[in-house]
Amino acid sequence: MAQRIIIDPVTRIEGHAKISIFMDDAGNVSDAEFHVVEFRGFEKFCEGRPYSEMPGITPRICGICPVSHLLAAAKAGDAIMAVSIPPAADKLRRLMNLGQLIQSHALSFFHLSAPDFLLGWDTPQAKRNVFGLIASNADLARAGIRLRQFGQEVIQVLGGQKIHPAWAVPGGVRSALTEEGRARIRAWLPEAYATTKTAFDLWKKVLDSHKKEVEIFGNFPSLFMGLVEPDGTWEHHGGKLRFTDSSGSIIADQLDPQKYYEYIGESVQTSSYLKSPYYSPLGFPDGMYRVGPLARLNVAEQMGTPKADVEFKKFKKLGRGRSAVTSSFLYHYARLIEILTSIERVEAYMDDAELLSEDLRADAGINSLRGVGVSEAPRGTLFHDYTVDRDGLLRKVNLIVATGQNNLAMNQTVAQIARHYVRGNTIPEPMLNRVEHGIRCYDPCLSCSTHAIGQMPLHVQLIAPDGTVLHEVARG
Amino acid sequence: MAAKTLTIDGKQVSADESVTILDAATDAGIKIPTLCHLDGVYDVGACRLCLVEVAGISKLLPACTTKVSEGMDIKTDSERLRKYRRMTLELLFAERNHVCAVCVDNGHCELQALAYSQGMDHVRYDYCFPKWEVDNTHTLFGMDHNRCILCTRCVRVCWHIEGAGTKNVSGRGGKARIITDLNQPWGTADTCTKCGKCVMACPTGALFNKGSTVGEMERDRTKLEFIVTAREKKQWIAD
Ligand code: SF4
Ligand code: SF4
Ligand code: FES
Ligand SMILES: [Fe+2]
Numbered sequence: 248m249a250q251r252i253i254i255d256p257v258t259r260i261e262g263h264a265k266i267s268i269f270m271d272d273a274g275n276v277s278d279a280e281f282h283v284v285e286f287r288g289f290e291k292f293c294e295g296r297p298y299s300e301m302p303g304i305t306p307r308i309c310g311i312c313p314v315s316h317l318l319a320a321a322k323a324g325d326a327i328m329a330v331s332i333p334p335a336a337d338k339l340r341r342l343m344n345l346g347q348l349i350q351s352h353a354l355s356f357f358h359l360s361a362p363d364f365l366l367g368w369d370t371p372q373a374k375r376n377v378f379g380l381i382a383s384n385a386d387l388a389r390a391g392i393r394l395r396q397f398g399q400e401v402i403q404v405l406g407g408q409k410i411h412p413a414w415a416v417p418g419g420v421r422s423a424l425t426e427e428g429r430a431r432i433r434a435w436l437p438e439a440y441a442t443t444k445t446a447f448d449l450w451k452k453v454l455d456s457h458k459k460e461v462e463i464f465g466n467f468p469s470l471f472m473g474l475v476e477p478d479g480t481w482e483h484h485g486g487k488l489r490f491t492d493s494s495g496s497i498i499a500d501q502l503d504p505q506k507y508y509e510y511i512g513e514s515v516q517t518s519s520y521l522k523s524p525y526y527s528p529l530g531f532p533d534g535m536y537r538v539g540p541l542a543r544l545n546v547a548e549q550m551g552t553p554k555a556d557v558e559f560k561k562f563k564k565l566g567r568g569r570s571a572v573t574s575s576f577l578y579h580y581a582r583l584i585e586i587l588t589s590i591e592r593v594e595a596y597m598d599d600a601e602l603l604s605e606d607l608r609a610d611a612g613i614n615s616l617r618g619v620g621v622s623e624a625p626r627g628t629l630f631h632d633y634t635v636d637r638d639g640l641l642r643k644v645n646l647i648v649a650t651g652q653n654n655l656a657m658n659q660t661v662a663q664i665a666r667h668y669v670r671g672n673t674i675p676e677p678m679l680n681r682v683e684h685g686i687r688c689y690d691p692c693l694s695c696s697t698h699a700i701g702q703m704p705l706h707v708q709l710i711a712p713d714g715t716v717l718h719e720v721a722r723g
Numbered sequence: 724m725a726a727k728t729l730t731i732d733g734k735q736v737s738a739d740e741s742v743t744i745l746d747a748a749t750d751a752g753i754k755i756p757t758l759c760h761l762d763g764v765y766d767v768g769a770c771r772l773c774l775v776e777v778a779g780i781s782k783l784l785p786a787c788t789t790k791v792s793e794g795m796d797i798k799t800d801s802e803r804l805r806k807y808r809r810m811t812l813e814l815l816f817a818e819r820n821h822v823c824a825v826c827v828d829n830g831h832c833e834l835q836a837l838a839y840s841q842g843m844d845h846v847r848y849d850y851c852f853p854k855w856e857v858d859n860t861h862t863l864f865g866m867d868h869n870r871c872i873l874c875t876r877c878v879r880v881c882w883h884i885e886g887a888g889t890k891n892v893s894g895r896g897g898k899a900r901i902i903t904d905l906n907q908p909w910g911t912a913d914t915c916t917k918c919g920k921c922v923m924a925c926p927t928g929a930l931f932n933k934g935s936t937v938g939e940m941e942r943d944r945t946k947l948e949f950i951v952t953a954r955e956k957k958q959w960i961a962d
């Protein structure tokens with residue numbers, strides 16, 4: 248009799264992640280499913296609104312990554328106006344995205360994941376959190392919090408104090424960087440570099456002591472997708488899309504993000520609430536791909552900044568030559584390298600006089616009835632696809648978010664971990680912590696993943712082939 | 724030009740018999756909340772926010788349309804008035820769809836500012852959630868009926884300052900709405916001169932410059948008043 252284990256951390260228990268683990272007739276784990284809420288309702292809600300309001304509306308989708316939605320919405324607006332925005336505006340948007348990458352990755356690494364690395368899997372949940380980290384390594388915890396503040400400062404200097412600034416708008420941005428803002432950002436740089444170095448030192452130790460995790464936390468073949476520059480350099484806000492496979496070969500390159508629907512299909516899974524995008528030439532589910540830091544580094548040939556490139560070479564070696572780095576545990580490493588290149592890029596912008604320019608916003612009417620905005624959010628490629636009528640009112644909205652694109656990979660990660668720990672018909676305690684971390688590798692943007700105490704409320708079910716729930720654990 | 728003597732909030736005031744309680748109070752430095760009133764055009768008493776108490780009269784009177792008279796004893800602030808004003812505001816919010824956080828007028832909206840100043844922290848009535856459309860057919864401006872409070876400021880400036888007569892009110896009660904020409908899309912209304920006075924007059928995010936994003940609609944209403952005064956006093960004739 249096949250059975251099902253549900254780790255339901257992301258269940259519909261408000262703010263919980265729900266996980267189902269399916270058992271086969273032989274009593275082994277066959278599959279797993281991490282349930283994520285989707286954005287359909289939101290897409291519907293926007294219909295009938297002027298597209299120009301979207302940079303104000305869409306940041307409300309997610310309190311964790313409002314900046315990513317802001318930038319993608321503004322870009323989709325550029326496409327509807329069919330304008331190329333002033334160079335200064337493009338640089339300023341990029342600067343804000345770099346701030347977002349830094350703050351989000353710092354939160355993921357220091358607040359959410361470091362407690363697991365440093366305190367150990369089997370430390371009681373009550374202590375395995377940022378407070379436990381403060382108790383055991385106050386300096387590290389503080390440095391991590393400050394690094395996040397630095398990223399937030401970059402965002403605030405540009406967008407103002409408001410939580411959801413509609414600072415980026417169709418055609419450009421509303422305001423430039425000021426001398427004063429530049430000085431504020433500059434002042435943080437030495438500390439940001441120092442903290443990043445500490446993080447890399449710590450990570451090296453983690454890598455030595457977590458060989459098993461590298462093996463089983465989402466280590467499987469898949470495609471990877473991310474933006475790259477024309478020469479294959481890491482990108483985060485412009486460029487074109489590239490897909491590579493797990494042997495590291497490029498299978499498609501310089502794809503126009505505006506036409507994503509020509510190579511990305513969206514399969515709707517009945518059991519889940521999310522659309523699962525796939526690379527359509529390979530079909531579903533073979534065309535499954537991962538996005539986010541790991542994927543961006545897999546598709547890139549270099550980071551394009553000196554310090555990050557040193558680490559990037561070491562990272563690539565983990566793929567043993569030509570093949571891609573396939574373990575999702577290494578998302579953490581990729582995240583640190585992205586923090587480093589972001590800091591380097593922010594620093595370079597501090598010497599760029601164009602960021603003080605007053606030519607910031609192109610103006611135009613409706614010149615294209617469909618516009619797609621693509622940007623690399625901290626968690627992966629984000630697509631905003633708007634169809635408007637002649638008057639600029641939205642007729643159709645399609646959003647493809649990172650967590651949706653990684654959903655299948657998260658399922659496989661959970662299944663792989665479960666296979667190592669589930670024996671019989673119960674959910675063993677050690678598995679819970681590891682499954683939780685397996686999901687955390689992807690840093691999914693669920694409200695639960697931001698809980699300040701850094702612990703993900705889980706609801707896990709073990710399910711038999713006939714649908715019977717064999718065992719169920721909820722903890723929050 | 725006979726002068727009347729009256730009392731507003733205990734303050735002795737003298738005002739010409741032709742002026743309203745609102746004018747007299749404003750001259751005396753007393754602020755009465757208003758919403759449909761707009762300097763430069765006549766008043767219609769549509770919003771009822773300016774209600775005041777007059778001694779000896781049991782019902783509340785709108786300050787913007789009530790003329791002063793001899794010996795009036797007026798109160799512009801009381802528990803009763805505050806209660807009614809809050810209620811009026813709550814009804815305005817419940818009637819259509821106001822989502823300030825994403826509104827083009829956020830931070831500059833008169834309705835929103837009044838809600839703050841009158842301490843309206845929640846709405847006790849059920850929201851109607853009506854289905855209203857956005858008219859984005861005009862080349863320069865947009866109209867979001869979801870945010871319209873039917874103050875008719877736009878109608879009055881359109882008829883009496885610009886003289887175009889494009890805007891009107893159609894329907895009654897919950898179905899009432901601002902229309903352009905013969906109830907047709909604004910972009911097809913031939914009489915519209917594209918002057919933008921209505922956009923400048925609107926107290927909320929209902930009328931906006933096309934392409935505006937959150938909080939971007941800042942209006943300079945003194946320009947409207949300037950046009951009127953300039954016309955009456957022939958100030959535009961350069962010397
Ligand atoms: S019109 Fe004013 S009250 Fe209505 S949503 Fe906009 S800001 Fe809020
Ligand atoms: S559109 Fe604006 S000015 Fe006109 S009635 Fe509505 S709220 Fe008043
Ligand atoms: S201001 Fe007097 S009724 Fe509106
Ligand atoms: Fe998010």
